[in-house]
Amino acid sequence: MLNKKSIDDINVKGKKVLVRCDFNVPLIDGKITDENRIVAALPTLKKLIADGGRLILCSHLGKPKGPDPSATLAPVAERLSVHLGQTVNFLDCAYVECDDCRAKISELKDGEVALLQNTRFRKEEEKNEDEFSKELASIADVYVNDAFGSAHRAHCSTVGVTKFVKETAVGYLMQKELQFLGNAVNKPVRPFVAILGGAKVSDKIPVINNLLGKVDKLIIGGGMAYTFFAAQGYGVGTSLLEKDRIEFAKEMIAKAKEKGVELLLPVDTVVAKKFDKDAEFKTVASDGIEDDYMGLDIGEKTREIFSNAIKEAKTVIWNGPMGVFEFPNFAKGTLALAQVLAELDATTIIGGGDSAAAVNQLGYGDKMTHISTGGGASLEFLEGKELPGVVAVQDK
Ligand code: AMP
Numbered sequence: 049m050l051n052k053k054s055i056d057d058i059n060v061k062g063k064k065v066l067v068r069c070d071f072n073v074p075l076i077d078g079k080i081t082d083e084n085r086i087v088a089a090l091p092t093l094k095k096l097i098a099d100g101g102r103l104i105l106c107s108h109l110g111k112p113k114g115p116d117p118s119a120t121l122a123p124v125a126e127r128l129s130v131h132l133g134q135t136v137n138f139l140d141c142a143y144v145e146c147d148d149c150r151a152k153i154s155e156l157k158d159g160e161v162a163l164l165q166n167t168r169f170r171k172e173e174e175k176n177e178d179e180f181s182k183e184l185a186s187i188a189d190v191y192v193n194d195a196f197g198s199a200h201r202a203h204c205s206t207v208g209v210t211k212f213v214k215e216t217a218v219g220y221l222m223q224k225e226l227q228f229l230g231n232a233v234n235k236p237v238r239p240f241v242a243i244l245g246g247a248k249v250s251d252k253i254p255v256i257n258n259l260l261g262k263v264d265k266l267i268i269g270g271g272m273a274y275t276f277f278a279a280q281g282y283g284v285g286t287s288l289l290e291k292d293r294i295e296f297a298k299e300m301i302a303k304a305k306e307k308g309v310e311l312l313l314p315v316d317t318v319v320a321k322k323f324d325k326d327a328e329f330k331t332v333a334s335d336g337i338e339d340d341y342m343g344l345d346i347g348e349k350t351r352e353i354f355s356n357a358i359k360e361a362k363t364v365i366w367n368g369p370m371g372v373f374e375f376p377n378f379a380k381g382t383l384a385l386a387q388v389l390a391e392l393d394a395t396t397i398i399g400g401g402d403s404a405a406a407v408n409q410l411g412y413g414d415k416m417t418h419i420s421t422g423g424g425a426s427l428e429f430l431e432g433k434e435l436p437g438v439v440a441v442q443d444k
Pocket of ligand 1: 245246247248251271272288343344345367368369370371373374401403
């Protein structure tokens with residue numbers, strides 16, 4: 049399906065291979081709290097090492113606006129060394145053209161690995177400017193993009209650099225992400241059900257729009273459901289509400305009808321008077337939210353209806369929790385769906401970001417067919433957009 053050159057199509061022996069990874073890992077006090085993204089990069093790195101490439105890895109981490117010690121990739125180099133069982137030489141310098149970096153890169157032997165400092169230490173990175181792109185390209189014979197989580201951004205290290213390197217390819221992680229998401233969206237085994245939740249309708253407008261043309265059922269829960277309640281004339285109390293999206297919600301309800309897609313909205317909701325993990329709560333019908341209450345989770349009846357709606361599915365895509373899953377009292381809806389998905393004989397795909405965190409936190413991560421490593425990138429993919437980081441790689 050994917051017609052991009054992959055690391056199976058290139059010969060890297062003795063060549064300097066610049067690999068754009070997604071090492072944008074969560075850090076607390078300099079310690080990595082979730083290594084999933086490092087682990088996900090290993091198949092590509094091991095293959096390139098075994099093939100005798102001289103690897104120069106790069107990635108961004110966080111959102112620094114220039115050099116910032118709290119966003120250093122040093123902890124990644126340390127953990128990566130352990131995972132690979134060999135030293136990863138960390139080049140703690142934002143200027144890869146400096147004499148020291150050049151010397152260290154030229155000393156790399158076949159199968160050895162270096163990691164550059166955070167690409168966002170350079171302001172040019174996010175502007176996709178030629179100067180930094182050329183600089184990155186100047187240290188590489190081959191460029192491999194394996195950073196699915198950054199593929200929706202046109203930056204120097206994801207797009208610009210490809211203009212100046214002769215040979216480019218995608219890595220295994222990128223390939224896997226595109227295959228799972230692509231097959232699910234474009235040739236799903238049916239019934240195909242999408243579950244959308246999370247905080248905001250506005251974030252997911254293009255996704256809802258695109259998926260309504262493809263799915264058999266669309267389930268909507270989480271904070272975004274309340275705008276759909278308002279679209280049906282229900283009061284929503286102090287729940288999340290995007291007034292300027294009520295019209296859109298009405299249009300989507302109409303579009304679902306027109307396309308013959310079953311659109312499922314919560315029939316009941318768990319409400320509380322304040323946004324607090326210990327807030328007293330009760331369950332009310334969707335059209336029964338009192339003025340001083342806010343909806344924080346789907347209710348019990350809804351859990352049952354949504355669970356039944358998924359049971360026959362052969363492909364499920366899930367993006368966005370059903371409630372405030374960070375508070376155990378309001379995690380029951382998200383938990384119930386995770387449990388159903390875990391037992392399903394179907395392809396189950398979880399969008400990155402909060403959905404991945406929710407499924408992992410609730411202990412069902414290893415029961416899903418695929419958990420995307422890219423929140424923003426997977427959303428843009430579900431919107432039907434082309435990802436610039438993928439488009440920029442050479443075709444086969
Ligand atoms: P998103 O990044 O759009 O997928 O949103 C994820 C966030 O939505 C999580 O932090 C949830 O706590 C939050 N969320 C889900 N349901 C609700 C709700 N009913 N009210 C407020 N926040 C919610």
